[in-house]
Amino acid sequence: MTPNSCAIVGAAETTDLGKIPDMGQIQLHADAALNALADCGLSIKDIDGVATAGHSPQELAHYLGIVPSWVDGTSVGGCSYMLHVRHAVAALEAGYCNTVLITHGESGRSRTGFLSRPMFASQFDAQFEAPFGVSIPPTRFTLPVMRMMKDTGLTEEHLAMVAVVQREWASHHPRASFRDPITVDDVLNSKMIAYPFRKLMCCLVTDGGGALILTRADRAKDFPTKPVYIRGVGESVETPVVSQMKDLTSSAAFRVSGKKAFETAGITHADVDHLMIYDAFAHLPIYGLEDLGFVGRGEAGPFIAEGNTRPGGKLPMNTNGGGLSYMHSGMYGMYALQESVRQMRGISPAQVEGAKLSVCHGVGGMFGASGTVVMTNEA
Amino acid sequence: MTDRVLPTPTPETRHYWEGAKAGELRLQRCDKCSQAYFPPRPFCPECGSRDVSVFKASGKGTLHSYIINELGAPGLKPPFAVAIVQLEEGPRLLSNILECDQTPEALQLDMPLEVVFEKVTDDITLPQFRPAKEA
Numbered sequence: 001m002t003p004n005s006c007a008i009v010g011a012a013e014t015t016d017l018g019k020i021p022d023m024g025q026i027q028l029h030a031d032a033a034l035n036a037l038a039d040c041g042l043s044i045k046d047i048d049g050v051a052t053a054g055h056s057p058q059e060l061a062h063y064l065g066i067v068p069s070w071v072d073g074t075s076v077g078g079c080s081y082m083l084h085v086r087h088a089v090a091a092l093e094a095g096y097c098n099t100v101l102i103t104h105g106e107s108g109r110s111r112t113g114f115l116s117r118p119m120f121a122s123q124f125d126a127q128f129e130a131p132f133g134v135s136i137p138p139t140r141f142t143l144p145v146m147r148m149m150k151d152t153g154l155t156e157e158h159l160a161m162v163a164v165v166q167r168e169w170a171s172h173h174p175r176a177s178f179r180d181p182i183t184v185d186d187v188l189n190s191k192m193i194a195y196p197f198r199k200l201m202c203c204l205v206t207d208g209g210g211a212l213i214l215t216r217a218d219r220a221k222d223f224p225t226k227p228v229y230i231r232g233v234g235e236s237v238e239t240p241v242v243s244q245m246k247d248l249t250s251s252a253a254f255r256v257s258g259k260k261a262f263e264t265a266g267i268t269h270a271d272v273d274h275l276m277i278y279d280a281f282a283h284l285p286i287y288g289l290e291d292l293g294f295v296g297r298g299e300a301g302p303f304i305a306e307g308n309t310r311p312g313g314k315l316p317m318n319t320n321g322g323g324l325s326y327m328h329s330g331m332y333g334m335y336a337l338q339e340s341v342r343q344m345r346g347i348s349p350a351q352v353e354g355a356k357l358s359v360c361h362g363v364g365g366m367f368g369a370s371g372t373v374v375m376t377n378e379a
Numbered sequence: 380m381t382d383r384v385l386p387t388p389t390p391e392t393r394h395y396w397e398g399a400k401a402g403e404l405r406l407q408r409c410d411k412c413s414q415a416y417f418p419p420r421p422f423c424p425e426c427g428s429r430d431v432s433v434f435k436a437s438g439k440g441t442l443h444s445y446i447i448n449e450l451g452a453p454g455l456k457p458p459f460a461v462a463i464v465q466l467e468e469g470p471r472l473l474s475n476i477l478e479c480d481q482t483p484e485a486l487q488l489d490m491p492l493e494v495v496f497e498k499v500t501d502d503i504t505l506p507q508f509r510p511a512k513e514a
């Protein structure tokens with residue numbers, strides 16, 4: 001890709017977030033899409049490319065009443081939307097379409113019009129993992145952390161601090177699900193879910209959606225919104241199950257995706273003003289900070305505990321409160337992208353003053369996949 | 380009958396499940412590059428060779444990582460450990476830890492483990508692990 005060849009011109013979440021029992025899941029996609037179109041002054045007939053995950057792109061296109069000339073149904077878990085952005089840039093550069101709509105909608109809490117995904121995402125899982133009593137994500141995604149703790153010195157208090165700092169960010173966001181301050185003791189005394197993970201180290205389960213509209217940069221100036229340029233992108237996959245990660249203390253998919261995004265963007269870590277790292281569970285920002293190279297091995301826990309990522313810190317991270325406090329419908333990546341866009345537009349309720357460059361890093365399918373998007377508000 | 384989630388063997392994995400029924404932990408090794416690997420497949424994931432052999436593994440390993448499931452799962456009462464076992468031959472696999480307290484105090488990382496076989500139905504026996512007995 002060419003850095004800044006394309007831009008996000010429309011971005012919005014669903015009208016409500018949290019508990020939306022009176023809206024079916026596909027309508028959550030549409031509600032977000034209509035909000036994003038209104039955001040940039042387009043109509044649905046202007047869209048000629050669609051990408052989505054969870055539902056098929058054909059279901060989405062038909063529901064919206066459009067017949068696009070480009071589709072992407074990449075569905076690799078919660079970071080699918082980061083991959084959609086990457087693929088959309090390639091499609092826009094190639095001229096396959098002119099205006100791309102990426103949507104997410106998930107009735108994760110209310111399960112209204114919910115489309116159930118297969119319980120076991122792979123043959124490997126069904127044959128060799130499920131019989132041993134792994135089930136929902138808190139019993140799977142958490143599996144490598146004891147190894148991480150023994151090998152790198154990560155502590156339960158470090159994990160608790162991830163939740164504490166993100167709650168601090170969430171307190172700025174009127175739309176965040178949880179906004180009251182918490183302490184390390186609150187986290188460590190919350191209900192044990194899957195040792196060493198307590199409830200407050202695990203994400204919320206909520207309803208919501210979000211949508212993005214992308215076009216080529218030469219057209220981006222014609223919109224009422226401040227363009228947010230896509231400066232770099234990366235993606236990768238490693239394994240369908242945590243037990244088969246090459247190294248339980250580092251995600252190969254994170255490393256490949258992050259490196260590609262930084263290389264295509266032509267940036268160093270010092271250039272990054274704002275960071276989002278998908279946090280379905282408290283250990284993910286730890287892995288992300290280390291695997292993207294912001295800190296060395298074993299340094300991410302202390303880095304967060306010392307306040308570097310909190311409001312006023314040198315690397316503001318997960319400024320919406322993240323999946324731990326803002327919202328988490330199941331495939332959270334879209335909400336991380338939305339907060340990066342708000343920060344680059346200068347309109348986040350927790351705005352980082354003067355932020356010019358944001359890195360938004362996602363995980364999918366429990367260390368299975370990864371996608372990274374570098375955004376900037378400077379052409 | 381059990382509520383336990385049970386595997387459905389495929390042509391490529393049948394030797395593994397037949398082995399468990401016979402009281403053997405069976406892995407595969409590449410005849411070309413001698414890499415031992417898991418899960419079962421009729422080629423080497425390291426070099427791509429189709430020349431591979433099934434062999435009986437030692438059944439020795441160590442506790443590489445784990446969680447203690449407090450939520451339960453079909454056919455399993457919480458709390459119970461779900462562990463990643465590092466096998467002596469190189470591959471890793473998932474297991475419960477039998478004949479052991481399901482507590483952080485009893486479950487020490489890198490403790491030696493040995494395979495045992497848990498018959499669940501007439502068709503399915505699961506390879507499981509327990510703390511290694513003193514030699």
Ligand SMILES: [Zn+2]
Nearest residue numbers: 409412423426
């Ligand atoms: Zn080989």
